[in-house]
Amino acid sequence: MILDAFLIRAALAGVGVAVAAAPMGCFVVWRRMAYFGDATAHAAILGVALALALSWSVFFGALVVALLMAVAVSGLGNRGLAMDTLLGVLAHSALAFGLVAASFLTGARLDLMAYLFGDILAVGWGDVAVIWGGALAVLALIGWRWSPLLLSTLNGDLAQAAGIDPRREQLVLTLSLALVVAVAIKVVGVLLIGALLVIPAATARPFARTPEGMAILATAIGAFAALAGLAAAFRFDTPTGPTIVCVAAGCFALATVVNALGRAVGGGSET
Amino acid sequence: MSLISLRGVDVRIGGRTVLQGIDMDVARGEIVTIVGPNGSGKSTLLRVLVGALKPHAGRVRRAGGLRIGYVPQSLHIDATLPITVARFLGLPNRVGRDALAAALAQAGLPDLGTRQMADLSGGQFQRVLLARAILDKPDLLLLDEATQGLDQRGSASFYQQIEEVRRDIGCGILMVSHELHVVMSASDRVICLNGHICCEGHPEVVASAPEYRALFGTGTKGALALYRHEHDHGHDCSHAHDHGGTL
Numbered sequence: 001m002i003l004d005a006f007l008i009r010a011a012l013a014g015v016g017v018a019v020a021a022a023p024m025g026c027f028v029v030w031r032r033m034a035y036f037g038d039a040t041a042h043a044a045i046l047g048v049a050l051a052l053a054l055s056w057s058v059f060f061g062a063l064v065v066a067l068l069m070a071v072a073v074s075g076l077g078n079r080g081l082a083m084d085t086l087l088g089v090l091a092h093s094a095l096a097f098g099l100v101a102a103s104f105l106t107g108a109r110l111d112l113m114a115y116l117f118g119d120i121l122a123v124g125w126g127d128v129a130v131i132w133g134g135a136l137a138v139l140a141l142i143g144w145r146w147s148p149l150l151l152s153t154l155n156g157d158l159a160q161a162a163g164i165d166p167r168r169e170q171l172v173l174t175l176s177l178a179l180v181v182a183v184a185i186k187v188v189g190v191l192l193i194g195a196l197l198v199i200p201a202a203t204a205r206p207f208a209r210t211p212e213g214m215a216i217l218a219t220a221i222g223a224f225a226a227l228a229g230l231a232a233a234f235r236f237d238t239p240t241g242p243t244i245v246c247v248a249a250g251c252f253a254l255a256t257v258v259n260a261l262g263r264a265v266g267g268g269s270e271t
Numbered sequence: 272m273s274l275i276s277l278r279g280v281d282v283r284i285g286g287r288t289v290l291q292g293i294d295m296d297v298a299r300g301e302i303v304t305i306v307g308p309n310g311s312g313k314s315t316l317l318r319v320l321v322g323a324l325k326p327h328a329g330r331v332r333r334a335g336g337l338r339i340g341y342v343p344q345s346l347h348i349d350a351t352l353p354i355t356v357a358r359f360l361g362l363p364n365r366v367g368r369d370a371l372a373a374a375l376a377q378a379g380l381p382d383l384g385t386r387q388m389a390d391l392s393g394g395q396f397q398r399v400l401l402a403r404a405i406l407d408k409p410d411l412l413l414l415d416e417a418t419q420g421l422d423q424r425g426s427a428s429f430y431q432q433i434e435e436v437r438r439d440i441g442c443g444i445l446m447v448s449h450e451l452h453v454v455m456s457a458s459d460r461v462i463c464l465n466g467h468i469c470c471e472g473h474p475e476v477v478a479s480a481p482e483y484r485a486l487f488g489t490g491t492k493g494a495l496a497l498y499r500h501e502h503d504h505g506h507d508c509s510h511a512h513d514h515g516g517t518l
Contacts, residue, residue: 030352147363154348154362158403160323161341161413162363201351208353209387 006121007234013123013131014226014244017180017187017196020135022218023142024180025197026204026211027173030153034198035084036073039091041181041193043069045098048115048185052105058115059130063182069094070174095190118189118241120230127186134183138176145172150211187226188241196222199248206259221251273298274337274411274443275320280329282315289315291467293329297411302437302444304454304474307464308486313447314344316464317415320445337411340404340442342397344415348388356391357384360403370406377439378402379432394425398432405436412436414446418453426450430457451487 028037044062051061069090076086102112114122123131142149149169152159156166184193200222201214208214229244236243273296282290290312297303305313318324319331321341348354360371372382378401383391391399397417404412414433418426430453437444448454454461455474462471469482477483 030349032349151362153352154354154359155343155346157318157321157323157343158341158346159363160318161321161339161404164363205351205353209355210358211352211354212358214353 007230009123009125009128010120010230010240011227012128013120013187014230015223016128016131016135017184018200018222018226019219020138020180020183021193021196022200022222023215024138024173024176025199025201025222026215026218027142027149027153028177028197029201029205030211031173033177034194035087035091036070037177037181037197038194039073039087039094040066040070040177041184041190042091043094043098044181044185044193045115045190046094046101047098047182048190049098049101049105053101058185059134059182062185063178066181067175067178070178071171074170074174098190114189115185116189116191117239118185118187118192120187120240120244123186131183131187134179138179138183141172141176141179145169146212149173188244192241192245195245195248196225199245199252200225203248203252203255206255222248225251272334274334276332277319277326278330278332280319280326280331282312282319282324283327284315289466290319290326293468295462295468295471297443297445299410299443300437300441301459302433302446302457303460303462304458305445305447305462305464306449306451306454306487307469311465313464314415317341317413317445317447320411320413334410338407338409340407340409340412342400342404342412342414342417344447345419346396346400350389354388355384356386356388356399359388359399360384360406366406374402374406375399377405377432377436379428393420394429397421397429401429401432401436405440405442408440409442412440412442412444414444416447416449418448418450426453433457 025037028034044066047062047065048058049061050056050065051058054061073087073090099112111119113119148159148164149172151162151164152166152169159166159169180197181190181193184196188196200218203221204214204217208217225248226244229247230240232238232247233240233243276296277293280290280293281288293316305316307313315324319326321339322331356375357371360366360374366374368384371384375382375384375398378398380395380398380402383395383399388396388399397420401414401417404414412433418429421429433444433446434457436442446454446458455478458474460472461474461477463469463477463480463483463486465486469486470477470480472480
């Protein structure tokens with residue numbers, strides 16, 4: 001059945017993106033990089049336009065431009081410019097330039113909405129393979145550098161004293177972030193990638209006692225949001241990417257209420 | 272033989288020379304304290320020793336296989352990051368339960384392994400940082416104003432703990448401190464820093480040096496008086512609340 005096949009592909013794509021985005025999202029939250037994630041994601045639309053103009057694959061174009069953006073931002077940030085201002089300038093400029101660049105391409109070649117908000121129902125088996133390849137690469141990268149990344153996140157000088165170069169770890173995160181963005185474009189689009197990074201991690205926070213616990217829980221929440229969002233979008237005929245984010249936001253609201261109630265009742269030893 | 276030695280080290284940050292012509296050595300088993308006014312480059316010097324900053328000129332030589340334990344000036348753990356004391360101590364390398372409890376005990380703490388870092392009191396937090404720094408049996412322990420935020424009693428007992436750590440591990444200790452009166456009694460050697468090394472030597476020698484007096488002004492008297500007082504009478508409590516005038 002054709003119906004089943006495209007739903008299965010969509011489900012696999014959604015879960016793949018959630019699996020890559022959630023652990024990365026934990027670092028985004030811990031390091032207060034939410035804006036950084038947005039800037040990188042917004043820049044990817046420029047990569048999409050570039051890829052279509054040059055007949056590259058969209059994944060590759062998005063990856064390259066997202067990576068350039070991320071490296072540029074971390075480089076400039078290290079020079080002591082005010083980070084939020086810098087990101088505000090870069091994120092929105094990149095988006096604007098991307099949209100202008102896209103307008104030069106003929107409409108037949110570029111359905112802009114699909115890249116701004118994703119089009120998970122249109123993913124093919126090739127896309128699923130790229131998404132899972134990227135997701136597994138992100139997991140491998142973050143898993144491999146997990147402890148050094150955590151220590152660098154806590155304090156760069158502590159990491160240095162333990163023989164870890166925090167700048168190298170920053171680069172690992174930058175590369176992972178670009179990969180997540182490139183992988184997620186087809187599923188949720190550049191405007192909503194930030195939500196998939198931050199919301200599952202923020203939802204998991206009150207229930208976790210260790211960083212590992214938070215990452216695993218965030219992954220589960222992200223995967224649930226992807227599947228439930230897909231089901232809801234199919235049922236109510238709503239746009240899939242935004243519906244996935246709505247489900248994630250609902251989980252966050254629920255978690256916040258449950259946590260507040262738990263504290264009120266039990267006095268709450270968790271913070 | 273020195274654990275770490277600096278020769279002619281210059282450090283510039285953003286075009287400004289923060290440290291100039293620094294020569295210094297730390298040997299195994301000695302406690303060296305760096306004092307100096309705000310902005311004198313104390314923390315910068317420590318970051319050079321840790322390896323977080325590359326000097327612009329000069330040489331940093333570390334003994335082969337040197338293990339450094341570092342207690343930073345302040346460590347802010349973001350509220351979004353859940354982490355237990357055990358997990359924190361096990362970064363980057365996981366440690367066994369026994370080694371963990373031993374390090375905590377050495378830092379003067381009960382076994383707090385399962386507690387969240389965010390739930391610790393200021394004193395407990397600093398001691399956990401100390402436990403983390405000594406976990407790996409370092410050759411050199413670097414402390415950057417490790418008693419910041421502790422009250423007089425807390426910091427006095429913290430320094431006592433550091434003496435014990437030196438006895439147990441036999442490491443060299445280099446610390447930065449604002450608490451002149453404690454420093455003067457606890458150190459083997461004091462380095463007075465203000466962009467360059469103004470003077471250095473035995474605490475009492477430094478305290479009477481004109482360079483030191485020029486930097487710390489009237490505070491010198493209090494610190495020195497207290498230092499002498501302690502040594503003349505054998506008291507080891509320090510109730511006087513004199514942080515050295517302008518500091």
